[in-house]
Amino acid sequence: MSTKTIVITGGTTGIGFSCAEYLLGLNYQVIITGKTKDNLDSAVSKLGNNSVGILSDTSSLNDIDNLVSQVKSRFGKIDGLFINAGIFKASNFEQTSEELFDQTMNINFKGAFFTIQKFIPILKNPSSVVLNTSIVVFKAFADTSVYTASKAALESLSKVLNIELADKGIRVNIVSPGVTESPIQKKSGMSDDAIDNLLKHFSSTSPIGRIIQPTDIAPIVEFLLSDKSQVLRNEKIIVDGGTTL
Numbered sequence: 001m002s003t004k005t006i007v008i009t010g011g012t013t014g015i016g017f018s019c020a021e022y023l024l025g026l027n028y029q030v031i032i033t034g035k036t037k038d039n040l041d042s043a044v045s046k047l048g049n050n051s052v053g054i055l056s057d058t059s060s061l062n063d064i065d066n067l068v069s070q071v072k073s074r075f076g077k078i079d080g081l082f083i084n085a086g087i088f089k090a091s092n093f094e095q096t097s098e099e100l101f102d103q104t105m106n107i108n109f110k111g112a113f114f115t116i117q118k119f120i121p122i123l124k125n126p127s128s129v130v131l132n133t134s135i136v137v138f139k140a141f142a143d144t145s146v147y148t149a150s151k152a153a154l155e156s157l158s159k160v161l162n163i164e165l166a167d168k169g170i171r172v173n174i175v176s177p178g179v180t181e182s183p184i185q186k187k188s189g190m191s192d193d194a195i196d197n198l199l200k201h202f203s204s205t206s207p208i209g210r211i212i213q214p215t216d217i218a219p220i221v222e223f224l225l226s227d228k229s230q231v232l233r234n235e236k237i238i239v240d241g242g243t244t245l
Ligand SMILES: NC(=O)c1ccc[n+]([C@@H]2O[C@H](COP(=O)([O-])OP(=O)(O)OC[C@H]3O[C@@H](n4cnc5c(N)ncnc54)[C@H](OP(=O)(O)O)[C@@H]3O)[C@@H](O)[C@H]2O)c1
Pocket: 009, 010, 011, 012, 013, 014, 015, 016, 033, 034, 035, 036, 037, 039, 040, 056, 057, 058, 059, 084, 085, 086, 087, 088, 107, 132, 133, 134, 135, 176, 177, 178, 179, 180, 181, 182, 183, 184, 185, 187
């Protein structure tokens, strides 16, 4: 059982929520963030008394500063950070607007970049940062250009941080999920039929014969946050049931 304190960005639904639930079950202290108050309140009430929710838009540097200062005043230093907040909106390359480009990059990459930077003073030595990227970084999917670029940028950051932050005892590793059933699909702008087809396709073509669930990701993230992975650096664990083999 652990007494580690972990911050999960975007812990209100889907993968982040499942990780929070899993970590709480192992006695971690968990702080989740989200941008939508209703989702945050509902997540905290489901997670129970040991969870803490802090409203924070990861694309706002001001919000990140407030998040760090609230975490610092309540918990002091933390043991780990799961950089999970993210969005995906399906969009053909030729139709991708500047607005969607900025929104995606600001949440998935800029937010991640500055969240890690601003948490450095309160990350313990040693501590673990886990980045949630995606199989899109190495397997091309149509209508994902800016999303793919945001996740590739995030992966590229991991190498540099492992060098620059080594003397602070901070390690960075990556979880790379395949298509995972979560609220992200409904928010993507895809029709219900398109979502249904996507999930069916990935279930039927996967060696495990089903779609990945957020609960499949949680133990992997826990491993990367825990001392069990203390010598790993820039390791990427692909959690896709073998669909990209
Ligand atoms: N599902 C997949 O197939 C899949 C595959 C590979 C990687 N991923 C990655 O996994 C991560 C989690 O996605 P998910 O599938 O679990 O989807 P999800 O259920 O939609 O979760 C997204 C989380 O990010 C939060 N978020 C979004 N914008 C935010 C912002 N501006 N500031 C703070 N929090 C924000 C959401 O909070 P609100 O409730 O406030 O919106 C929510 O908690 C994402 O980074 C996604 O790219 C997902």
